[in-house]
Amino acid sequence: MDAVKQFDLAQLTVREVNQYLHHELSGSGAARVEILHPDGMHSIAAGLDADVAVDIMGHAGYFIAGMNKRASVTIHGNVGWSVAENIMSGVVRVKGHASESAAASGHGGLVVIEGNASSRCGISMKGCDIVVGGSVGHFSAFMAQAGTLLVCGDTGPNLGDSLYEAVIYVRCTMHCVGADSREEPLEAADEAEVARLLSAAGMEFSPREFKKVASARSLYHWNADVHQEY
Amino acid sequence: MTRSFSHEESAGYNRHTISYIRQAADCGLYDIRGMGAKRTVPSFDDLLFLTASASRYPLEGYRERCETKTVLGKRVAKNPVELEIPITIAGMSFGSLSANVKEALGRAATEMGTSTTTGDGGMTPEERESSKTLVYQCLPSRYGFNPDDLRKADAIEIVLGQGAKPGGGGMLLGQKVNARVAEMRTLPEGIDQRSACRHPDWTGPDDLRIKIEELREITDWRVPIYVKMGATRVRDDVKLAVKAGADVVVIDGMQGGTAATQQVFIEHTGIPTLAALPLAVQALEEMDACEDVQLIISGGIRSGGDVAKALALGADAVSIGQAILIALGCNHDTYLQNGQEFDATSDYEKLGTAPGYCHHCHTGLCPVGITTQDPVLEKRLTPEVGARRLRNYLQVLNMELTTLARACGKSNVHHLEKEDLVALTVEAAAMAKVPLAGTDWIPGRSST
Numbered sequence: 162m163d164a165v166k167q168f169d170l171a172q173l174t175v176r177e178v179n180q181y182l183h184h185e186l187s188g189s190g191a192a193r194v195e196i197l198h199p200d201g202m203h204s205i206a207a208g209l210d211a212d213v214a215v216d217i218m219g220h221a222g223y224f225i226a227g228m229n230k231r232a233s234v235t236i237h238g239n240v241g242w243s244v245a246e247n248i249m250s251g252v253v254r255v256k257g258h259a260s261e262s263a264a265a266s267g268h269g270g271l272v273v274i275e276g277n278a279s280s281r282c283g284i285s286m287k288g289c290d291i292v293v294g295g296s297v298g299h300f301s302a303f304m305a306q307a308g309t310l311l312v313c314g315d316t317g318p319n320l321g322d323s324l325y326e327a328v329i330y331v332r333c334t335m336h337c338v339g340a341d342s343r344e345e346p347l348e349a350a351d352e353a354e355v356a357r358l359l360s361a362a363g364m365e366f367s368p369r370e371f372k373k374v375a376s377a378r379s380l381y382h383w384n385a386d387v388h389q390e391y
Numbered sequence: 392m393t394r395s396f397s398h399e400e401s402a403g404y405n406r407h408t409i410s411y412i413r414q415a416a417d418c419g420l421y422d423i424r425g426m427g428a429k430r431t432v433p434s435f436d437d438l439l440f441l442t443a444s445a446s447r448y449p450l451e452g453y454r455e456r457c458e459t460k461t462v463l464g465k466r467v468a469k470n471p472v473e474l475e476i477p478i479t480i481a482g483m484s485f486g487s488l489s490a491n492v493k494e495a496l497g498r499a500a501t502e503m504g505t506s507t508t509t510g511d512g513g514m515t516p517e518e519r520e521s522s523k524t525l526v527y528q529c530l531p532s533r534y535g536f537n538p539d540d541l542r543k544a545d546a547i548e549i550v551l552g553q554g555a556k557p558g559g560g561g562m563l564l565g566q567k568v569n570a571r572v573a574e575m576r577t578l579p580e581g582i583d584q585r586s587a588c589r590h591p592d593w594t595g596p597d598d599l600r601i602k603i604e605e606l607r608e609i610t611d612w613r614v615p616i617y618v619k620m621g622a623t624r625v626r627d628d629v630k631l632a633v634k635a636g637a638d639v640v641v642i643d644g645m646q647g648g649t650a651a652t653q654q655v656f657i658e659h660t661g662i663p664t665l666a667a668l669p670l671a672v673q674a675l676e677e678m679d680a681c682e683d684v685q686l687i688i689s690g691g692i693r694s695g696g697d698v699a700k701a702l703a704l705g706a707d708a709v710s711i712g713q714a715i716l717i718a719l720g721c722n723h724d725t726y727l728q729n730g731q732e733f734d735a736t737s738d739y740e741k742l743g744t745a746p747g748y749c750h751h752c753h754t755g756l757c758p759v760g761i762t763t764q765d766p767v768l769e770k771r772l773t774p775e776v777g778a779r780r781l782r783n784y785l786q787v788l789n790m791e792l793t794t795l796a797r798a799c800g801k802s803n804v805h806h807l808e809k810e811d812l813v814a815l816t817v818e819a820a821a822m823a824k825v826p827l828a829g830t831d832w833i834p835g836r837s838s839t
Contacts, residue, residue: 179608203601208538208609223598224605228538242601243592249537265591266533268577285533285591287577304587306577326579381582382565383420 166191171198175205186211201241206234209251226253229270245272248289261298264291267308273362280317283310286327292362300339302329311358313366324376330355332370341380345373422654423562425752425762427555427646427691427713432663434646434691435700437819438812439828442798450797457793458803461708463685464546464615464638467607471615471638472524472546474708475504476789477804478698481643481689481712482528482548482619484510486563486572486584487650487752489769490517492719492761495777497521502778503785508548508710511561511586513575514540521774526617529606531560532586534576538609546639547606548617549599551628552588554647554664554690556656557621561586564651567755569764596631603636617641622667622690623660629674633684641710642671644690648713650762651753664690664701666822672705681705695791702792703807704823718784719777720759722749726771733771735759 166189168178178196186194193214199205203222206215209232217225220238230249239257248267255263258276265281267289274282274291280298283291288307296314303319305327315334321327322339329342330351338344347369355368400406415421443449450457461477480500485493487510494517500507506524513535519525527544529536541547552558563572563584573580593602603616618632619641632640644664649657661667668688675681688701689710701709713721724739724746725732735746738758742751752762760771796804799811813828814820820827821834 176608176612180611183611204605204608207605210538223601224592227605228541228609230538242598246592247533247536247538262592266536268537281591285587287533303591304585323585325582380585381579383583 164191165193165195167195167197169197170200170202170205175202178205179207182206182209182211182213182215186213199236199238203241206232209234220257229253239276244274245270245289248272258295263293264289267291269308271361277314283308283327286310290358290361292358292364294362294364296333299336302327302342303339305329309354309358311355311362311371313364321374321376323380324374326376328354329374330358330371331374332366332372335372335374338374341377342374343377345375347371347373423564423651423753424654424657424750425648425650426657426750427648428657429750430658432646433665433816433818433822434663435665435697437665437815438700438823438825439815440699440703440795440799440811441813442795442811443800447800449800450802452794452797455797456802457796458805459789459793461805463687463708464617465685466615466638466683467612467636468546468615468638469611469613470545472506472526474506474524476785476792477702477706477708478503478692478785478788478792479505479526479687479708479710480507480715481647481710482508482510482526482550483712483715484512484561484563484650485515485518486510486512486567486576486764487762489760489763489772490515490571491769491772491774492777493518494521494774495719495772495781496715497525498774498778499781499785500524502782503789505785506545511563512572513537514543515575517774519543528619530586531588531590532576533591534578534586541606542610544610544614546615546617547610548619548641549590549603549606549637550619551590551632552621552623552643553619553649554621554643554645554661555649556652557623557643557661558588559652559656559660560588561649562651562753564753564755567753567762567764572764596635599632599635615639617687619643621645621647621660622662622664625662625667625670626674629671629686630678633675633678633680637684639685639687639707640671640675641687641689642667643710644668644688646691647689648716649752663822664688664692665819668701668704668706669822669824675705695788696795698788698792699795699804699807700812702804703811704809704825707805715781715784716761718781719761720772720780721757721761722746723759726759727776728771728773735771 199221201222207227210230215234217236222241226234228247233252235254243262245253246265248270250270254273259274259278261279263278263282264272266285275294277295282297282301284303286305299317302321306325311330318336319339321342324342352368461474463472496507501523508526526546565581615638617639618637645661685707688706692709693714735758757763812825
């Protein structure tokens with residue numbers, strides 16, 4: 162019974178590896194799975210629903226760890242679009258940078274991008290937590306409904322456009338916020354939340370350095386006076 | 392004869408237009424409503440069947456078997472969708488419809504051996520339990536979208552748009568966002584919910600191909616993946632969907648309905664179903680994909696005649712939304728509760744409308760209990776009553792379909808073909824690419 166199971170995507174297909182993770186992992190005794198040579202391949206470790214640690218040893222493509230439940234997936238490199246899209250629970254950590262739409266529509270769990278994330282990070286998020294060590298691109302947290310996006314670097318234009326109940330914390334420069342989002346005072350509860358997320362992500366900054374952005378809730382009901390912003 | 396101009400209505404500024412301008416000026420808001428386009432457009436009504444006589448012989452209408460079985464998603468899925476009839480129920484959300492209605496749809500579809508479809512807002516336990524074959528929509532909003540329900544689905548439908556509002560996102564006004572709907576959609580109760588018009592995790596067709604592969608991976612390549620689009624640039628869009636890997640393409644013509652959107656979308660976007668279907672078929676033919684990829688057409692399918700014409704033009708199946716609601720009692724003047732019939736006209740009056748004219752699905756105050764989340768109103772349609780009515784309706788459509796197929800000499804409804812049709816108008820002939828009745832002329836085609 163191996164505690165660590167290793168797969169080489171130079172020898173196997175993503176489909177074969179995912180089949181193992183979906184159907185054979187349970188009961189195999191493996192507590193950790195290592196995936197070698199991801200080489201930009203897509204959908205690796207998509208649809209996991211198991212208490213397992215998965216290490217992807219290199220750069221990977223789109224939809225890595227999509228719809229993750231329970232598993233802890235670490236990508237030791239950069240990722241393409243939509244890493245951890247629709248994550249339900251567990252942890253997905255990117256040691257490098259992430260392309261567009263990281264953690265899009267994530268419902269739960271924690272996504273950590275140690276480097277930068279591109280545009281639309283946290284778009285449509287529905288309850289997950291996202292911590293970005295670097296900066297995020299434009300329209301991040303667009304229409305974000307619930308959960309928290311914490312950015313340790315800068316944010317691009319239109320941050321939190323059409324925001325619902327999700328909350329954003331930003332450490333450095335905010336380019337501009339989007340429609341119906343606004344900066345709010347950082348209160349003690351916010352500092353505690355920032356500290357919690359930084360601790361979970363393994364990042365060391367002072368919570369007091371962060372600014373808070375939340376919804377102004379002015380677009381929650383039809384309003385003729387907001388014109389094109391609705 | 393002297394012509395009187397004192398009461399002559401302007402064609403450009405008739406009472407309807409004046410009312411529209413006045414309301415816009417009064418309120419500063421555009422009209423939002425439910426249902427589909429009300430304008431007259433070329434439709435399946437403009438086609439006729441050339442049934443059998445001396446040159447073709449018919450099948451015996453009451454005795455000879457006419458096959459209606461339909462298989463969708465044969466390309467790569469381990470478990471294609473197998474239906475008893477080629478008539479499916481379109482995606483309509485819990486939120487726009489009551490939970491009772493969703494259950495009724497599932498029960499009726501199961502009894503008739505066909506599929507029903509979720510909608511914007513996720514899958515309810517009632518509809519999963521009541522539906523033998525359930526298609527799970529993956530929409531831009533991703534409300535309630537989760538891997539557990541994804542794995543319970545019999546097919547996945549990636550929605551790029553719908554006929555009533557191609558290019559626009561969904562909408563559910565606050566009065567319909569009750570506690571249960573709000574929880575399923577992770578939204579505050581009572582707010583006006585706006586859905587995105589683009590998917591959050593991919594944009595172009597190349598990304599869609601990778602998205603489809605991801606969904607296949609998550610579901611272990613078990614179920615077919617449909618791609619649904621509103622009918623606009625149909626030929627290009629179908630080709631891109633097929634290239635992206637769709638097992639089934641769903642094209643929703645401009646007559647397709649909605650629970651709520653801007654009136655300007657409903658009446659001024661997309662192309663008629665009659666025009667869209669031949670373009671979709673042409674795209675599949677040009678890609679040599681007719682055998683691999685199935686085509687579902689929707690938007691304004693009301694009768695067995697419409698179904699037969701859609702199949703003759705090349706669809707593998709049809710999908711129905713608005714007519715399903717009307718079968719359930721939408722726009723009826725009465726409703727049935729506890730075995731008793733009640734008059735609903737005063738409730739229509741409260742909405743400023745009357746039975747036969749209502750399109751107020753967006754208000755949540757449906758007088759017959761269909762498009763509502765109101766606990767009093769939703770009792771006006773029970774799953775039992777709804778399922779019975781809907782089963783009857785689907786049965787009639789199927790009987791009409793097979794009646795026409797037999798009369799055309801076909802022992803399988805999928806053998807109906809374009810050669811069986813002629814058009815009543817030049818416009819319909821040009822769109823459907825069938826001859827004008829009594830001629831060999833297809834507008835746009837050079838004569839031989």
